[in-house]
Amino acid sequence: MKVGIVGLGLIGGSLALDLKEKGLEIIGVSKRQSTCNLAIEKGIVNGASINFDILQNTDLIIICTPINLIIPTLKSLIPYVDSQTVISDVASVKMDIVYEGSSLWANFIGGHPMAGTSQQGIEAIQAHLFKNAPYVLTPISSTSDLAIAKMREIIELIESKIYICEPKIHDQAVALISHLPVVISANLIYTALSEKDKKVLELAKKLASSGFKDTSRVGGGNPELGLMMAKYNRQNLLSFLCQYRENLDLFIKEIEQENWQNLEEILQQTAVSLNDFRD
Amino acid sequence: MKVGIVGLGLIGGSLALDLKEKGLEIIGVSKRQSTCNLAIEKGIVNGASINFDILQNTDLIIICTPINLIIPTLKSLIPYVDSQTVISDVASVKMDIVYEGSSLWANFIGGHPMAGTSQQGIEAIQAHLFKNAPYVLTPISSTSDLAIAKMREIIELIESKIYICEPKIHDQAVALISHLPVVISANLIYTALSEKDKKVLELAKKLASSGFKDTSRVGGGNPELGLMMAKYNRQNLLSFLCQYRENLDLFIKEIEQENWQNLEEILQQTAVSLNDFRD
Numbered sequence: 001m002k003v004g005i006v007g008l009g010l011i012g013g014s015l016a017l018d019l020k021e022k023g024l025e026i027i028g029v030s031k032r033q034s035t036c037n038l039a040i041e042k043g044i045v046n047g048a049s050i051n052f053d054i055l056q057n058t059d060l061i062i063i064c065t066p067i068n069l070i071i072p073t074l075k076s077l078i079p080y081v082d083s084q085t086v087i088s089d090v091a092s093v094k095m096d097i098v099y100e101g102s103s104l105w106a107n108f109i110g111g112h113p114m115a116g117t118s119q120q121g122i123e124a125i126q127a128h129l130f131k132n133a134p135y136v137l138t139p140i141s142s143t144s145d146l147a148i149a150k151m152r153e154i155i156e157l158i159e160s161k162i163y164i165c166e167p168k169i170h171d172q173a174v175a176l177i178s179h180l181p182v183v184i185s186a187n188l189i190y191t192a193l194s195e196k197d198k199k200v201l202e203l204a205k206k207l208a209s210s211g212f213k214d215t216s217r218v219g220g221g222n223p224e225l226g227l228m229m230a231k232y233n234r235q236n237l238l239s240f241l242c243q244y245r246e247n248l249d250l251f252i253k254e255i256e257q258e259n260w261q262n263l264e265e266i267l268q269q270t271a272v273s274l275n276d277f278r279d
Numbered sequence: 280m281k282v283g284i285v286g287l288g289l290i291g292g293s294l295a296l297d298l299k300e301k302g303l304e305i306i307g308v309s310k311r312q313s314t315c316n317l318a319i320e321k322g323i324v325n326g327a328s329i330n331f332d333i334l335q336n337t338d339l340i341i342i343c344t345p346i347n348l349i350i351p352t353l354k355s356l357i358p359y360v361d362s363q364t365v366i367s368d369v370a371s372v373k374m375d376i377v378y379e380g381s382s383l384w385a386n387f388i389g390g391h392p393m394a395g396t397s398q399q400g401i402e403a404i405q406a407h408l409f410k411n412a413p414y415v416l417t418p419i420s421s422t423s424d425l426a427i428a429k430m431r432e433i434i435e436l437i438e439s440k441i442y443i444c445e446p447k448i449h450d451q452a453v454a455l456i457s458h459l460p461v462v463i464s465a466n467l468i469y470t471a472l473s474e475k476d477k478k479v480l481e482l483a484k485k486l487a488s489s490g491f492k493d494t495s496r497v498g499g500g501n502p503e504l505g506l507m508m509a510k511y512n513r514q515n516l517l518s519f520l521c522q523y524r525e526n527l528d529l530f531i532k533e534i535e536q537e538n539w540q541n542l543e544e545i546l547q548q549t550a551v552s553l554n555d556f557r558d
Contacts, residue, residue, distance in 0.1 A: 216556060223543055241531050266465070
């Protein structure tokens with residue numbers, strides 16, 4: 001199989017690395033010539049270029065750009081590609097991209113490899129980054145069997161766990177387990193920073209232990225990624241944020257009214273259910 | 280120095296272990312004879328009993344019971360103890376205990392060793408549990424120099440980092456960095472559980488990765504500890520919860536109104552400040 005990877009950052013570069021190792025022919029495209037050179041130097045591609053015409057005769061192209069560039073990149077690609085070529089993407093929010101992508105290209109299929117590190121760029125690429133991580137495919141009624149089959153093949157090669165679902169379900173699930181935690185965690189840091197008593201804030205900084213550190217970790221991550229997820233999954237995120245706020249009011253009410261038995265029952269429920277969200 | 284440890288659970292037992300290793304004479308008291316026997320067997324005490332009279336002639340007694348039993352235990356101890364004996368405790372909320380303890384016993388001083396594991400009881404004790412962890416002392420104007428000096432000696436022996444502050448500042452700081460995270464983390468799990476679309480919830484459970492796991496960890500902890508902290512630090516916790524809710528409304532507003540620049544600025548601020556709460 002000849003595979004094009006457009007965007008040679010952490011995700012695209014790591015995909016190229018694993019797939020080339022498995023014997024596939026990998027063609028890279030980056031908007032920077034220096035990245036193309038580096039990809040060739042590192043041996044993660046068989047060829048690389050800043051021009052899309054290098055993608056002619058590929059069986060599959062995976063667009064690994066930032067989310068806001070997926071559709072513009074797809075549009076730019078189309079003149080260079082055979083109609084049999086399957087095109088996929090790696091965006092973390094699927095709904096709009098899948099419907100627009102599918103209307104632009106019959107063999108389009110949305111994908112979301114759920115792996116990453118706190119680093120970015122081709123310098124940060126890792127072998128086996130996707131091994132055992134979830135890889136979600138979001139076909140819709142118009143998606144071709146060919147597109148599903150090609151992506152299945154890729155996902156098996158990189159040893160990810162495949163999940164297949166509707167774009168809408170995917171976006172709601174990631175809003176809940178990925179995007180909501182970012183906001184509530186960021187708001188924890190923001191609330192700490194808004195403490196006006198300097199003595200309290202200084203002591204809090206010194207006493208912060210693993211509890212605070214774990215709860216605040218994702219809220220202190222890459223601001224651009226946080227912004228993208230809010231922009232692209234806005235409606236689902238808002239809906240969970242409002243549910244979260246409603247539930248927070250319940251916690252506040254139980255504590256305010258000293259309904260200790262109710263509070264204990266809730267905490268017992270969260271303790272018992274914690275492992276449902278773990279492997 | 281002859282030190283009494285009342286309550287031989289994780290904290291009391293681990294304190295006994297480290298202090299006996301440093302050559303101090305350690306007397307343990309537990310309400311269960313089996314725990315006393317186990318403490319002697321494990322060699323973490325020089326003597327142990329279910330009766331307080333074994334505590335006669337001790338220089339220092341540290342009450343390591345659950346928070347709701349600190350003051351009742353202090354009251355029960357008093358008939359057996361010389362007036363020169365310093366008495367301290369390990370409760371995670373200090374205000375009420377320190378003022379009541381100090382009115383009951385002139386040589387009382389509040390303390391809070393901030394270490395622990397997810398396990399409990401004498402079976403879970405660990406050597407060097409407190410090494411490099413914060414140990415807060417909360418003297419008030421009436422606290423004796425003797426009490427401060429004795430506890431300083433202990434804290435140096437177990438190699439904790441000592442912090443000295445008013446009980447009120449301590450309680451506000453732990454409400455912010457320890458008790459608030461428990462509630463917002465528990466509410467994340469609670470919100471996930473309240474999702475009515477089964478397809479979304481099932482997929483969310485499968486896709487939950489380190490972001491969700493870290494953010495939900497402390498909210499799925501021991502329900503009794505969560506309840507105690509809400510009961511004993513109620514006012515401070517409520518005040519931070521209300522501040523948190525107010526800030527959450529700001530996040531919701533910025534996302535609702537698509538004020539992306541404001542949101543980005545907030546996320547940049549939380550990203551930059553994250554390390555202020557890390558060593």
